[in-house]
Amino acid sequence: MPSSERLRIAVVGTGVSGLSAAWLLNPRHDVTVYEKAGRVGGHSNTVSVRLDGVDLDVDTGFIVYNAPTYPNFVELLRVLGVESCETDMSFAASLDGGRIEYSGAGLAGLFGQRSNLIRPRFWAMLADLVRFYRRATRDARLPMAEDTTLGDYLAAGRYGAAFRDHHIVPMASAIWSAAPDEILGYPAAAFLRFHDNHGLLRLTNRPIWRTVVGGSRAYVTRLAQPLVGRLRVGAGAERIERVGGRVAVVDANGDRDVFDRVVLATHADEALALLAEPTPRERALLGAFRYSRNEAHLHLDETFMPQRRATWASWNFVSEARSSDRASVTYWMNALQRLPTRRNVFVTLNPQRPPHGPLRIESYDHPIFDAAAIRAQKRLWSLQGFGGVWFCGAHFGAGFHEDGLQSGLAVAEQLGGVRRPWRVEGESSRIVVGPAPAVSDARENAA
Structure with a gap:
């Protein structure tokens, strides 16, 4: 009581x-x-590092939020008198050792790899992407069997392998800090509702994301x-x-x-x-509840980003082999936190090889839904x-x-x-x- x-x-x-x-x-x-x-x-783990005589406060866990779906956090910051600023939430995928690369940062990012213009599978992926976002927005509001997985949902909707393997699995893996092979087993209803509530199923007018000033x-x-x-x-x-x-x-x-x-x-x-x-x-x-352990490496190694600079984004899913199971997610902290340095600073989750000269390594557990x-x-x-x-x-x-x-x-x-x-x-x-x-x-x- x-x-x-x-x-x-x-x-x-x-x-x-x-x-x-x-x-x-x-x-x-x-x-x-x-x-x-x-x-x-x-x-909420901000790490302080000194680069070229400048002190930087870099977040290695919680980084971003938005006002529509984090209403209590917005009010908490207001009551505490803590400032925030707008941030960039673009997403990029670099697959099969850079053989396939794109980002969602406008046309320049989508076609940062010029061969995407003439690649039928890439255009098929984009067509499925538009179709998925429209249908998933509707389906997120409809009843769905609890045991229907995301993999089941994609198969029933006849979405192609390119969309599944080159977009939805990499993007969801980055958002949920989950292994790619676990994503397709997530309950479809919960997956769609979450993405719909966060405005992630919109092609336009997406929420403005923010980050806490000073970490x-x-x-x-x-x-x-x-x-x-x-x-x-x-x-x-x-x-x-x-x-x-x-x-x-x-x-x-x-x-x-x-x-x-x-x-x-x-x-x-x-x-x-x-x-x-x-x-x-x-x-x-x-x-x-089961949990997955994720290692977050704070580092300066640019080889964990897409090979083509035009496809760099704030969140980057990078796989070095044909299978996405050997993949990592790298956050470009300069873009996310407006760090006052010319050096590129990254946080990589579960790198498949050690980054050159790591500045810090932290571990976090995330629930598997x-x-x-x-x-x-x-x-x-x-x-x-x-x-x-x-x-x-x-x-x-x-x-x-x-x-x-x-x-x-x-x-x-x-x-x-x-x-x-x-x-x-x-x-x-x-x-x-x-x-x-x-x-x-x-x-x-x-x-």
Whole structure:
């Protein structure tokens, strides 16, 4: 039940979900935050590097957002007084070692490889692209069987191999930080809805994307500032025990503290591993989510970009072999963040060979939204509050920043009787939220 009394609350995890929940709960409750890493922020990870005497703040995880589909994040930045600026979100593909290259940055990018003008498969890809965007916009709003995969949808629509292998799989792999061989197995309904909601199925009038000035660290610092003195950084939770109506947290140092409530703002698999005695329902729902590990390499190596400079874009899918399984995604950070340097700076996910002279390597886990995960997601909120334990994270939605933020804010509101300092349309529309759990739900949640 939501409480008006002052509670001792532990929040485990300092990604956007955990930080936003702790930030909203903190004025009314006694909040303690656990973080296993040596920094706060989760996927909001700005790395500082010095090049040619200039200090650069480069994002290696969360980079961009747009106003229509990130309404709470827009308001959070406003409340925190954090600036943002417009950015470029062009996409390029370089396939089979550069044999096929194009970008979406206008006609010059589409035909940056001149042979595209006379390549029938390229024109077939463009025709399918136009047809897909028109039909998918309609189909995203229609009922579709849960077990229909993107691969099934493309086959039923008789889309060609060129469109599938040279456009939709590379683009989706870049957006979702997923291996190319996993994309075709994604549930088609969820895939189409996400792309439609983000304006990615529009040929024109696409949303304007933005990036945080100074890197995502700028908002993380201000969000965490009221929690100074309550952050246990480098001392993550190791075990969560439900004890006599309260919840005990045992940290990495072996210290044990007891709280009225605990919020697990971690990946689903991590939350399950933390619970000393998970219920059968928690095992089933949290255990339904799989994750992929992605290595992000910050570097200066231009060989990870398309071979033809005319086809360079902000997001670049590059495969060095005929199979797209051996592929990586490179973000051109100069274009994305307006870095004040003439040197080209890149972040490459899962490079197939080490970049020359890497500046930094970071690892991130991303949820895989297969059919099992989508089914479990619809029932995740039923876990809330049992034995004093609550859950939030981007896996409550599509795995992106606004999803994590929405889940953190919604948990804080239902748990702590607090309210975010703004109102936006569809404030929790990207996640599946249920009513505040009641005491009578305890027996069902334990089942």
